[in-house]
Amino acid sequence: MSKAENILTIRNLTKRFYGSLALDHVDFSLEKGEIHALIGENGAGKSTFIKILAGVYACDGGEITLDGQVVDPRTDSLSIAFVHQDPAFAEELSVGENIAFGMGYPRRRGLIDWSAVKAQAVKIYEAMEIAPLDPDRLVSTLTAPEKAILAIVRTLALAPKVLVLDEPTAALPEADSVQLFKAMRRLRSLGTSMIYVSHRLNELFGLADRVTVFRNGRHIVTEPMAGATGDGLIEHMLGRPPVKLSGADPRAETRGSAVLEVRDLTIGGRGPVSFEAQAGEILGLVGLRGGGQEAIGRAIFGALPITSGVIILNGKPLPQKRSIGDSIEFGIRLLAGDRSAESAFAGMNLVENIFVNPRIRGGSMWRWTSPAREREEARQIIDRFDVRPRREASLIDWLSGGNQQKTCLARWLNDQGDLVILEEPTSGVDIGAKLAIHKILRGYAAGGRTMLVISTDLEEVAALCDRAIIVSRGRQISELAGPELTLDQLVSHSSQGGRHAVSI
Amino acid sequence: MSSQDIVEKRGTAAPQPKQRQVLVNFAANYGLAVIFVLVLIVFGLMRPDTYLSRSNIGNLLTSQSVTALLALAVMMPLTTGRFDLSVGYHVGLAQVLMVGLQANQQLPWVVSAIIVLAVGAAVGAINGFLVTRFKIDSFIATMGVGSLLYGLSNWYTQGMQISGLQLPAGYLSVAGDIFGIPFPAIIVLLVGIILWIVLERIPAGRSLYFIGFNPRAAELSGINVGRAVNAAFISSGLLCALAGIMLGAILRSGTPSVGPEYLLPAFAASLLGATSIRPGRVNVGGTLLSILILAFSFSGVQQLGAAFYVEYLFNGGILVVAVALSVYAAARRRKSAVHSSAH
Numbered sequence: 001m002s003k004a005e006n007i008l009t010i011r012n013l014t015k016r017f018y019g020s021l022a023l024d025h026v027d028f029s030l031e032k033g034e035i036h037a038l039i040g041e042n043g044a045g046k047s048t049f050i051k052i053l054a055g056v057y058a059c060d061g062g063e064i065t066l067d068g069q070v071v072d073p074r075t076d077s078l079s080i081a082f083v084h085q086d087p088a089f090a091e092e093l094s095v096g097e098n099i100a101f102g103m104g105y106p107r108r109r110g111l112i113d114w115s116a117v118k119a120q121a122v123k124i125y126e127a128m129e130i131a132p133l134d135p136d137r138l139v140s141t142l143t144a145p146e147k148a149i150l151a152i153v154r155t156l157a158l159a160p161k162v163l164v165l166d167e168p169t170a171a172l173p174e175a176d177s178v179q180l181f182k183a184m185r186r187l188r189s190l191g192t193s194m195i196y197v198s199h200r201l202n203e204l205f206g207l208a209d210r211v212t213v214f215r216n217g218r219h220i221v222t223e224p225m226a227g228a229t230g231d232g233l234i235e236h237m238l239g240r241p242p243v244k245l246s247g248a249d250p251r252a253e254t255r256g257s258a259v260l261e262v263r264d265l266t267i268g269g270r271g272p273v274s275f276e277a278q279a280g281e282i283l284g285l286v287g288l289r290g291g292g293q294e295a296i297g298r299a300i301f302g303a304l305p306i307t308s309g310v311i312i313l314n315g316k317p318l319p320q321k322r323s324i325g326d327s328i329e330f331g332i333r334l335l336a337g338d339r340s341a342e343s344a345f346a347g348m349n350l351v352e353n354i355f356v357n358p359r360i361r362g363g364s365m366w367r368w369t370s371p372a373r374e375r376e377e378a379r380q381i382i383d384r385f386d387v388r389p390r391r392e393a394s395l396i397d398w399l400s401g402g403n404q405q406k407t408c409l410a411r412w413l414n415d416q417g418d419l420v421i422l423e424e425p426t427s428g429v430d431i432g433a434k435l436a437i438h439k440i441l442r443g444y445a446a447g448g449r450t451m452l453v454i455s456t457d458l459e460e461v462a463a464l465c466d467r468a469i470i471v472s473r474g475r476q477i478s479e480l481a482g483p484e485l486t487l488d489q490l491v492s493h494s495s496q497g498g499r500h501a502v503s504i
Numbered sequence: 505m506s507s508q509d510i511v512e513k514r515g516t517a518a519p520q521p522k523q524r525q526v527l528v529n530f531a532a533n534y535g536l537a538v539i540f541v542l543v544l545i546v547f548g549l550m551r552p553d554t555y556l557s558r559s560n561i562g563n564l565l566t567s568q569s570v571t572a573l574l575a576l577a578v579m580m581p582l583t584t585g586r587f588d589l590s591v592g593y594h595v596g597l598a599q600v601l602m603v604g605l606q607a608n609q610q611l612p613w614v615v616s617a618i619i620v621l622a623v624g625a626a627v628g629a630i631n632g633f634l635v636t637r638f639k640i641d642s643f644i645a646t647m648g649v650g651s652l653l654y655g656l657s658n659w660y661t662q663g664m665q666i667s668g669l670q671l672p673a674g675y676l677s678v679a680g681d682i683f684g685i686p687f688p689a690i691i692v693l694l695v696g697i698i699l700w701i702v703l704e705r706i707p708a709g710r711s712l713y714f715i716g717f718n719p720r721a722a723e724l725s726g727i728n729v730g731r732a733v734n735a736a737f738i739s740s741g742l743l744c745a746l747a748g749i750m751l752g753a754i755l756r757s758g759t760p761s762v763g764p765e766y767l768l769p770a771f772a773a774s775l776l777g778a779t780s781i782r783p784g785r786v787n788v789g790g791t792l793l794s795i796l797i798l799a800f801s802f803s804g805v806q807q808l809g810a811a812f813y814v815e816y817l818f819n820g821g822i823l824v825v826a827v828a829l830s831v832y833a834a835a836r837r838r839k840s841a842v843h844s845s846a847h
Contacts, residue, residue: 303723303724323726323728324723324724324725324726325726325727325728327726334724336721336724341718341720341721342718342720342721342724343721343724344718344721345714345717345718345721346717346718347717347784347785348713348714348717352710352713352714356711356714356721356722356725356727357707357711357725357727358707359726360725360726363707364707365706365707365708366706366707366708367706367707368706369705369706369707370705371704371705411725
């Protein structure tokens with residue numbers, strides 16, 4: 001351990017919710033100018049920990065020392081800033097104004113000095129050594145990575161001693177996180193100490209200085225990142241050695257004839273792309289964000305119009321114009337990637353979230369449904385998909401991300417349907433749920449279903465898919481299968497695609 | 505949030521989580537029913553001779569049937585998250601048309617009723633078309649259509665009352681009694697049962713709620729959002745027409761200025777209804793229960809000698825309190841769920 005000075009020291013932090021311990025005598029220390037990763041499964045106590053630091057929850061015991069003084073986050077105003085997973089902005093105001101909210105509007109003769117507002121925005125980006133955005137741009141026009149960086153930049157205005165980043169990359173494709181990490185490194189060089197919560201282990205290597213693992217409300221280990229391994233960390237998080245993702249899978253044996261054939265498909269001027277997928281196959285369509293792989297999945301599902309080309313399902317060409325309802329009747333399913341915007345019905349319970357559309361399960365929109373029978377069926381489905389808590393009456397928004405995703409998955413996976421399209425099936429999901437979802441997907445593939453995984457998560461594609469097609473600008477640039485389908489190969493092929501796309 | 509946490513931290517005096525959960529759930533689901541019973545008991549004791557008399561109850565049920573149908577009319581588009589502000593003007597038009605077609609055009613009452621229903625469906629379809637096809641915000645579109653309807657009913661009547669002296673007995677019996685129960689109340693009950701079945705037991709009807717909670721997810725689940733929203737507005741139009749047919753028989757005349765005053769109580773009832781039976785969403789049972797509470801508590805206050813303007817204070821107050829209550833209840837339920845799932 002280095003002898004560096006601690007900016008933040010936490011001892012014996014304890015939090016109870018009624019009888020159960022959410023945090024059990026947790027110790028934690030943050031050194032000056034370090035990036036300290038905090039990892040653990042959902043429910044490990046990370047968010048309770050952060051909420052106590054933010055003063056949202058009162059702790060039931062323990063001591064927090066910031067910069068040599070014992071503090072109480074609920075009453076003292078502390079020099080700790082937070083960047084959340086989904087930062088809130090005044091979307092219809094400009095970048096400059098959103099920064100000015102934190103720093104204050106510069107004034108001249110009592111009125112707002114607009115040119116100084118803009119200059120201040122540019123200056124703060126430059127201090128971070130990041131190419132500044134046009135301060136007049138509305139926040140609603142920013143891309144996800146631009147917003148993530150803005151969230152960090154605006155907290156700088158407060159000159160915090162400690163910056164807590166709560167999964168800022170969860171909504172970002174891996175390739176877009178690079179800018180964010182650059183900003184974090186720059187902040188570290190300026191002396192800011194950071195606590196970085198993430199579900200993506202691989203991004204911690206080379207970024208974090210130390211890593212702390214929580215499990216079941218307890219501090220398990222703190223170690224230098226340099227000596228840590230991915231498997232070792234997963235073992236700490238799970239409390240057991242991880243099950244190897246590849247090897248014993250029931251892959252490849254159950255292959256059949258082509259269920260899906262896509263011929264010369266162009267969508268909105270992009271493409272063409274042609275490929276086939278067999279029964280029982282998990283095929284990945286991989287690319288960088290905006291690479292056009294999402295559009296291919298959506299077009300097959302009837303959610304995007306096709307410019308030209310043919311989609312053949314089970315030997316029969318599908319009509320060019322067809323609604324999503326028609327596609328469901330043809331046996332196509334699609335799990336949308338953006339869970340909160342396009343998939344989960346927040347405010348509705350698990351039964352409702354599973355039985356949205358009876359036609360997905362081969363039923364009719366006009367048949368009388370008995371709530372008792374639906375509840376009973378939902379209970380079985382919840383068991384099968386291992387959704388926790390096992391309460392079919394709880395609202396979906398009360399569940400953790402992984403359990404929400406399992407519920408949405410349960411909506412689409414049943415004994416009906418031939419082709420399942422999955423967009424980012426495990427985004428914003430902890431490692432335990434990720435493994436569980438992969439197992440469910442493999443089970444359904446082994447049952448003869450064709451799976452099309454649309455993903456920017458290369459690690460996931462390498463672990464889950466039998467074959468992967470790398471897509472750029474709606475076109476196939478390469479294909480990997482069998483022993484060739486490794487993370488390294490995917491990274492090198494898809495980054496080639498990225499350069500290719502830029503040079504066109 | 506913060507004061508709540510402090511209260512819970514002290515802990516010892518609070519009931520056990522299980523008990524507490526049951527209590528919270530009961531209050532959330534049946535709070536309105538409890539309030540209704542309390543209202544009946546309190547005013548029944550204060551005015552034992554008049555309040556629970558047959559004639560008072562009969563009058564209340566008859567006069568509130570129109571409000572009840574309009575509250576359901578408002579509720580249907582609200583399930584999808586859309587407003588129908590045209591219901592007040594629409595019931596006015598339906599009422600003058602119903603009386604006018606019989607008095608001026610000498611049409612039989614059943615034919616008049618069919619025409620009024622057809623016009624109602626058409627008005628609903630126009631509202632739906634503006635909202636789904638032209639993507640006009642429902643608030644604006646239905647406000648505009650409402651004013652248009654008001655103009656039409658004043659044009660049709662030239663702003664004057666249509667006398668209902670020659671209205672046939674068959675039509676007037678719509679506002680009569682059957683076995684001592686007001687016929688309008690029976691219609692409301694039947695309509696309520698049908699809507700309840702559609703919204704709670706038939707997947708196609710239930711899809712309206714999915715649209716209300718997350719329209720994009722509903723669309724990607726294969727629900728035809730445009731068609732469902734249109735259907736909600738058409739059913740709203742039909743309910744307004746039915747309310748107008750009933751109102752004409754109750755008033756025994758066609759009065760073009762009648763109608764707009766129904767809008768606020770209709771919204772108040774359906775939003776207050778969203779706090780009970782199926783908390784968090786507008787629903788048939790809650791809406792009808794709210795109508796009863798509003799009517800019976802206002803009648804009680806009236807019998808104690810309150811002035812006419814108290815009605816407006818009442819309806820306005822209820823609307824604000826209803827929305828505040830439902831927001832608070834949602835936060836409360838979320839909190840108790842978070843705590844119990846932390847076990």
